[in-house]
Amino acid sequence: MNLSSPHYGADPSGLICGFLFDAQGAAHSIQTPEALAWLRAHPTPSDGFVWLHFNLSHSAATKWLQEQLQLSDLFHESLRDGSRSTRVEVDDDTLIAVVNDVHYDFDFEPSDISTLWLSVGPRLVVSARLQPLRSIDRLRDAVRRGEQLMSSVALLVHLMHDQGDVLIHIVRNTTARVDDIEDQLLAGRLGTKRAHLGAMRRLLVRLQRLLAPEPAALFRLLRKPPPWISEDDLADLRQSTEEFNVALSDMASLQERIQLLQEEIAGRVAEANNRSLFVLTIVTVLALPINIIAGLLGMNVGGIPLAENPHGFWWIVALIISFTAIAAYLVVHHPRD
Secondary structure (H helix, E strand, O other): OOOOOOOOOOOOOOEEEEEEEOOOOOEEEOOHHHHHHHHHHOOOHHHOEEEEEEEOOOOOHHHHHHHHOOOOHHHHHHHHOOOOOOEEEEEOOEEEEEEEEEEOOOOOOOOOEEEEEEEEOOOEEEEEEOOOEHHHHHHHHHHHOOOOOOOHHHHHHHHHHHHHHHHHHHHHHHHHHHHHHHHHHHOOOOOOOHHHHHHHHHHHHHHHHHHOOOHHHHHHHHHOOOOOOOHHHHHHHHHHHHHHHHHHHHHHHHHHHHHHHHHHHHHHHHHHHHHHHHHHHHHHHHHHHHHHHHHHHOOOOOOOOOOOOOOHHHHHHHHHHHHHHHHHHHHHOOOOO
């Protein structure tokens, strides 16, 4: 097999990579002229299929797709549509998939999520993206390592499996971070701020909202699939969807756990603030008698008591100590919740 791609990233049409899968599922690297020639020479899917992966940030990619390939209008509308929810729909006997994925250099930021568009037919699979995505790159690497795909739907199923694996990896890494925060919380160290947990929770919510497939579109596909999709491919698609839903369920459970940790940290912070406020109140009350008496005696007006008494200072000290002791007794023995 020739799986090298000497023109990677330099194709005038914006092609990132192209593969021709023969009837046995083996892949051969091709370019756009070879793909167009093969599609014209092989009108039936029994000889295999072609997968073309495009970079939409290339200025010529969208125009080339419109002029050279007979793709569904729904696919071109999806490229311009603002809706990015994950879905798989049937249009003109073709599967149109909008799949959200994380960037290749994903760093647990909500902005590190982008969209992949796919048109899956019996002889041609077209995928397009704006930024490098992890799942599609894993699929491309698997094909270059010799992964055999017997049909175009098998390629879609493999992509969904890869996306599920990436999602599980994110959940595991997030779980490890949450475990560390929980250990610190149990050890009495509140070094982690609630904002950090809030950022992770927002990321999980965004991933769940964007990656969860639309149930209605998926239900229509599984109930009335195109006739060219085999029963085995349909069963694999249903299984990959169920596995994906399990990963999303784990993500929802992790969100609830993060919420509980946020509430626990908020409670402990409030308790610490109340304790500090109580100590500050005690100090203020104990200092109140000496501040009042010192203020009165420092007015420098006539008639100040004990001014001529040789023991006046000690009488004042005794008075201050007495009032301070009474205030301390009232504060300490005051009933508190």
